[in-house]
Amino acid sequence: xxxxxxxxxxxxxxxxxxxxxxxxxxxxxxxxxxxxxxxxxxxxxxxxxxxxxxxxxxxxxxxxxxxxxxxxxxxxxxxxxxxxxxxxxxxxxxxxxxxxxxxxxxxxxxxxxxxxxxxxxxxxxxxxxxxxxxxxxxxxxxxxxxxxxxxxxxxxxxxxxxxxxxxxxxxxxxxxxxxxxxxxxxxxxxxxxxxxxxxxxxxxxxxxxxxxxxxxxxxxxxxxxxxxxxxxxxxxxxxxxxxxxxxxxxxxxxxxxxxxxxxxxxxxxxxxxxxxxxxxxxxxxxxxxxxxxxxxxxxxxxxxxxxxxxxxxxxxxxxxxxxxxxxxxxxxxxxxxxxxxxxxxxxxxxxxxx
Ligand SMILES: [Fe+2]
Ligand SMILES: [Fe+2]
Numbered sequence: 468x469x470x471x472x473x474x475x476x477x478x479x480x481x482x483x484x485x486x487x488x489x490x491x492x493x494x495x496x497x498x499x500x501x502x503x504x505x506x507x508x509x510x511x512x513x514x515x516x517x518x519x520x521x522x523x524x525x526x527x528x529x530x531x532x533x534x535x536x537x538x539x540x541x542x543x544x545x546x547x548x549x550x551x552x553x554x555x556x557x558x559x560x561x562x563x564x565x566x567x568x569x570x571x572x573x574x575x576x577x578x579x580x581x582x583x584x585x586x587x588x589x590x591x592x593x594x595x596x597x598x599x600x601x602x603x604x605x606x607x608x609x610x611x612x613x614x615x616x617x618x619x620x621x622x623x624x625x626x627x628x629x630x631x632x633x634x635x636x637x638x639x640x641x642x643x644x645x646x647x648x649x650x651x652x653x654x655x656x657x658x659x660x661x662x663x664x665x666x667x668x669x670x671x672x673x674x675x676x677x678x679x680x681x682x683x684x685x686x687x688x689x690x691x692x693x694x695x696x697x698x699x700x701x702x703x704x705x706x707x708x709x710x711x712x713x714x715x716x717x718x719x720x721x722x723x724x725x726x727x728x729x730x731x732x733x734x735x736x737x738x739x740x741x742x743x744x745x746x747x748x749x750x751x752x753x754x755x756x757x758x759x760x761x762x763x764x765x766x767x768x769x770x771x772x773x774x775x776x777x778x779x780x781x782x783x784x785x786x787x788x789x790x791x792x793x794x795x796x797x798x799x800x801x802x803x804x805x806x807x808x809x810x811x812x813x814x815x816x817x818x819x820x821x
Pocket of ligand 1: 657667753
């Protein structure tokens with residue numbers, strides 16, 4: 468008989484593929500202080516007030532990694548870090564200080580000016596089109612990029628792609644109506660409609676293996692810099708704050724509307740570079756799925772939401788602008804590194820998985 472008076476002690480999962488990863492390496496005083504708290508499980512209130520900050524939080528490796536690790540407590544956590552620290556007052560206060568700097572920096576980003584169309588779907592299309600004149604890693608990879616660069620690109624994306632869709636799922640319990648039905652339809656596809664191995668995160672793990680990379684969750688955090696971490700922190704931040712729900716919907720709409728062409732190019736790159744065909748499936752699945760998801764997101768996810776809540780339009784569009792801006796900064800970094808003949812990673816990759 469089960470004794471309900473004493474809750475069972477939490478157990479460590481024995482399934483290695485979703486076991487929590489180790490904490491990454493520190494990158495400065497902010498991560499050093501945070502990781503000290505996470506390792507010791509102290510209830511001592513950390514304060515960031517006396518720590519040095521760089522001028523641009525979006526390029527601050529130490530701040531972006533610390534924020535990323537705070538958010539990871541809400542996903543899979545870290546090996547050796549008490550799961551209860553997810554809701555620790557001190558850690559949350561520490562996180563809020565970083566989020567304040569992150570939000571200020573995001574609000575300081577400027578997109579190109581445009582005439583606002585009546586239809587929100589047209590406005591989203593205008594925002595997306597505004598990013599078309601920037602550097603294009605996908606065009607580069609499809610035509611002249613090297614296999615090393617394609618592998619690097621997968622490493623950058625792995626922090627998001629191995630938990631693809633999870634942050635957007637946080638929107639589901641936060642509202643109702645036709646827009647939410649569109650969200651659920653998109654998310655069902657992202658999770659492979661419940662078919663084991665078909666979730667897009669799982670397909671991406673197969674792509675990583677085919678590229679000779681290690682698909683273990685969190686394996687490459689130490690390899691990527693602030694600009695990559697900022698792209699992941701943006702969606703985690705939007706997903707974890709109910710007040711930012713409209714911006715999260717704008718973020719997802721942009722993801723769905725900007726996927727088909729680059730995903731087709733990554734698939735072309737894998738084919739041109741002679742990578743195992745298994746690497747292409749993740750990209751090919753997106754070309755098909757997002758031909759449907761893009762219009763669905765513009766017309767229903769966003770359009771129907773704004774029909775119910777027209778006053779939220781600026782926040783929806785701000786979410787769309789923000790994802791375009793942080794992706795543009797990452798694309799600038801990738802292309803300037805590759806044009807200079809150097810790696811875009813903080814440390815080189817080993818040749819293949821050992
Ligand atoms: Fe997907
Ligand atoms: Fe999609």
